[in-house]
Amino acid sequence: VSAQAFDNLNLLLQLLQATRNLARDMVQNANTHKAMANAQNPDVVTLGRFVTDSATSYNRILSTAKTWVQNNNAQATAAVGLIGATIADLNAYTAPIQTAITNLSSADVSTYAAIISACNSVLATVPSPNSVFAGLQSF
C-alpha cells in the first residue's frame, strides 16, 4: 500500500468529519437547542445567538470541505473511492445538509416557538447518522 493511499484515507476521514459528523452534530445541537427552548433557558436572545452561531459554524465547516474538494478534485475522487463512492455521491449526501444550513441561517430565532420550529426543520432535513455507540451510557 502506498503512502498516497494512507494520505487518501486521512482525507476521507476528514471529509467524513465535514459531512457525516457534521450531520450528527447538527442533529444533536438541534435537539439540545429545542430542549433549551422548551425549558426557556437561556434567555431567547442568547439561545437565538447559539442557533445562528451554530449555523455559521456548520457553514464554515461544509464550505471549507467543498472548497478543498473543488481545488483538489483528483485526490478527493481517490479518497471517496476508498469506500466505492464518487464525488456525486458526496454531493448527494451533503445536499440536505446544505439545505438545512441555508434554512437555519435565515431562520427566525426571535421567539422560543420560532427556535423550536427552526430546530424541527433541521431534524426533518438532516439525516441522523447511526452509531455503534448510540445506546451506550458509559464505558
Next chain:
Amino acid sequence: MALPQGIYFRGSDNQTDPSNYDAEIATTANYPRTSAQGNSVGWEDALSGAVDRDATTDVRLKGIAFSNNSTAARFRIDLPATGDYKVRVAAGDSSFGQQCYVELYDTTTQKAILVDALTSAAGKWIDATGVERTSEADWVSNNALSTAYTFASTILRFKIGFKFQGGNTTIAAAYVEAVGGGGGDTNARLIGGDLLQPLGFGRLVC
C-alpha cells in the same frame, strides 16, 4: 461565535449541560465539531480515553478526558476574534490523584503552562491559576479565572500531557471567555445567507 465557551469532558453525553458548557465525549480527533453554543471546537489529536466518574454533583467534574503522559492531545476552541481572553480549567479526577500538565496555546505559541502538578489525592482539581482545589465544593466556589492572555490568532488550544514519564494528565473541564465577560464579536451574523454558497463538491469525474 458566542463566548463564553465551556467544555466538560465525559465518556457519555447524558447530562444536562450547565450554562455555557457543552459535553465533549470524543476520544479521537473530532475538530471541527460545533458546540451547542455555536463554536467550532474539538480534539485535534486522539487521546487515551474519556470516562464518566459520576462521583460529584457538579456536572463539570463528573467525567474526565485523559492522555497518557508519553503523548499529548490538543483541544481546540476557535475564538471569534483576536484579543484578550481568560480561561478556566479543572485538571484532576474524582477517583485518583493524577499527574496533570495543561498548556495554553495561541495556535502554536505557548501562552502559559496552566497546570504542572500532581493532585494530592482523588477528588481534587487544579484550576487555571495552578491552585489545587481540595474538594468539589472548593473548585466550584473558588476556581479562578486565569490572567488575561492576548491571542494574536483565533485558535486557542489546551494541550494536555507530554511532560511526565508515566501516568495520565486528566482534565474534567475547560472554559474560555473574552476579557470583560463579553462574547467577542457576537454581532457577527449571517445576513441573508451571505456566506452560503450552494456549491457542489466539485466536478464529477467519471
